[in-house]
Amino acid sequence: MNRMLLETKGLTITVGEKTLLKEVNLSFFETGLFAVLGENGAGKSTLLKKIYHDSLTSPEWSWPQGKKKIAYLGHELGFYSSLSLEENLDYFAHLDGFHSMERRLELLRLFRLEKRIWDPIHFFSRGMKQKVAIMRVLLSSADVILFDEPYTGLDSESSLVLSSLLSEEKKSKLILVVLHSVPTELKTTGQILIRQGSVLVS
Numbered sequence: 001m002n003r004m005l006l007e008t009k010g011l012t013i014t015v016g017e018k019t020l021l022k023e024v025n026l027s028f029f030e031t032g033l034f035a036v037l038g039e040n041g042a043g044k045s046t047l048l049k050k051i052y053h054d055s056l057t058s059p060e061w062s063w064p065q066g067k068k069k070i071a072y073l074g075h076e077l078g079f080y081s082s083l084s085l086e087e088n089l090d091y092f093a094h095l096d097g098f099h100s101m102e103r104r105l106e107l108l109r110l111f112r113l114e115k116r117i118w119d120p121i122h123f124f125s126r127g128m129k130q131k132v133a134i135m136r137v138l139l140s141s142a143d144v145i146l147f148d149e150p151y152t153g154l155d156s157e158s159s160l161v162l163s164s165l166l167s168e169e170k171k172s173k174l175i176l177v178v179l180h181s182v183p184t185e186l187k188t189t190g191q192i193l194i195r196q197g198s199v200l201v202s
Helices: 044-054 085-096 101-110 126-138 156-169
Strands: 004-015 018-029 032-037 070-073 144-148 174-178 190-195 198-201
Touching (some): 018 174, 018 190, 018 198, 032 044, 085 126, 101 156, 126 144
Parallel strands (some): 032 174, 032 190
Antiparallel strands (some): 190 198
């Protein structure tokens, strides 16, 4: 049974003098994959940041089943470029307190990074860095995953890998993904369209 995981009522988000969202009601179940869509500046990224930074502490948000762990990947990739890929993954596994070595090896293989594990990340291309950041999030024990334009910098093969991984992860987690458009191979549960301060969920 897919129970209610997170909800908010009357949420208003203002940045400077601009109101991005006005008295919005949102609710999410425990599992599913939702594409967050809208024009530039509509508030897509801001909504994800609001969930990540505020939902665990603000009374504007409610967790009917109890608070859950959240993992977030924004435009800042969030790793240590002077460390190797392996050292980064070890570090974040230690912080998270949970890490499946079998899952790590699987992701390294899927993203074709298994031969680069001891290379410092500052030698990596933009697309390779993006894959490392995606791995960091997918290897966490989080129940909620927030991705802000995760396909940035990925080649077509890696994009297909990511879509396949997200389609599998949605069976056990809640995933919100900010996108300009939905890749044809990505099987979403629904879409969240932000337009002129309102939200349409379909």
